Amino acid sequence: MILQQAQAIVGFKGIIIISNKPGCFLAGADISMVSNCKTKEEATRLAMIGPKLFNLLENYPLPIVAAIDGVCLGGGLELALTCHVRICTLSDKTRLGLPEVQLGLILGSGGTQRLPRLIGLVNGLDLILTSRQLRSKQSLKLDLVDDIVPAEILLQTAINWIYKGRKGKTCLPLMLCLSEISYSR
Numbered sequence: 001m002i003l004q005q006a007q008a009i010v011g012f013k014g015i016i017i018i019s020n021k022p023g024c025f026l027a028g029a030d031i032s033m034v035s036n037c038k039t040k041e042e043a044t045r046l047a048m049i050g051p052k053l054f055n056l057l058e059n060y061p062l063p064i065v066a067a068i069d070g071v072c073l074g075g076g077l078e079l080a081l082t083c084h085v086r087i088c089t090l091s092d093k094t095r096l097g098l099p100e101v102q103l104g105l106i107l108g109s110g111g112t113q114r115l116p117r118l119i120g121l122v123n124g125l126d127l128i129l130t131s132r133q134l135r136s137k138q139s140l141k142l143d144l145v146d147d148i149v150p151a152e153i154l155l156q157t158a159i160n161w162i163y164k165g166r167k168g169k170t171c172l173p174l175m176l177c178l179s180e181i182s183y184s185r
Contacts, residue, residue, distance in 0.1 A: 003056060014063035014162035017083060018155060019070070023093040028074025050075065050109030058082040058114075063165060067158040069151050072096045073133070078111040081118065085161045086144065088136045089151040096144060097133030119144050 006012055019025050037043040057064055057079075066072075066080040068088035077096050080086050088094050098115070100107055107128065116124030119142045126132065136148040149157045 003060060007060075007062060012062070014065065015060070016065045016067055016155070016158045016162065017079065018067040018158065021070075023070035023091070025066070025068040025070050025072040025088075025094075026076025026079060027071050028076050028099075047108060050078070054078065054082040054109050058110075060084075063162050065158045065161045067154050068094060068096070068145070069154055070094055073099055074107075075109060078107060078109045078114070081111055081114040085146050085158075087147040087149060087154065087157055087161065088139060088145050089154050090136050090148055091151050092135075094136050095133040096139050097131060098128050099131045099133075101129060102131045115144075 003015075006015070033046060037046060063085060064083045065085040065087060066083040068080060068086060069091060070089075070093045072080055072088070073095065074097075077098055080096070088096070098107060098111060106112065112128060115127060118124070119127075123142055127134070134142065134144065136145070139145040140148050147157060147161070
């Protein structure tokens with residue numbers, strides 16, 4: 001696979017995921033892909049692509065940085081959540097969110113687990129269930145992103161994060177997430 005081949009390159013330090021489309025990191029999946037499936041097997045194969053790829057990225061031994069400029073919604077945010085570092089621009093167009101419930105869908109690539117572990121159960125559920133979109137400073141305040149910068153220095157900042165090396169897991173332990181819920185009878 002390409003990820004393994006890249007890791008074998010002498011001097012290779014990490015991966016930066018960045019869009020060359022101004023104002024859009026990644027707006028998510030094309031919903032028509034689901035309706036184009038003709039068989040149960042096709043739908044199952046399609047449903048497994050995201051989780052498999054995202055698990056590979058999340059567990060990659062070298063740092064992976066999401067350099068976000070513009071909208072980062074749905075599957076785009078799920079992709080960013082698999083990265084070891086997330087940086088976004090201060091652009092007014094930069095928004096992070098999970099709009100799936102507005103379409104009657106749930107996240108399909110692990111976002112329902114990764115987001116609450118990263119920002120806490122209450123904040124995670126709020127974003128998942130309300131489809132609320134966050135701006136850069138709100139994302140930083142919730143620890144959804146690690147840094148916010150002007151668009152002009154996004155790539156250089158991502159490179160600097162690569163040279164810092166992979167961060168340890170920043171996800172909250174599941175038991176800490178569960179402790180946020182108060183049970184009453």
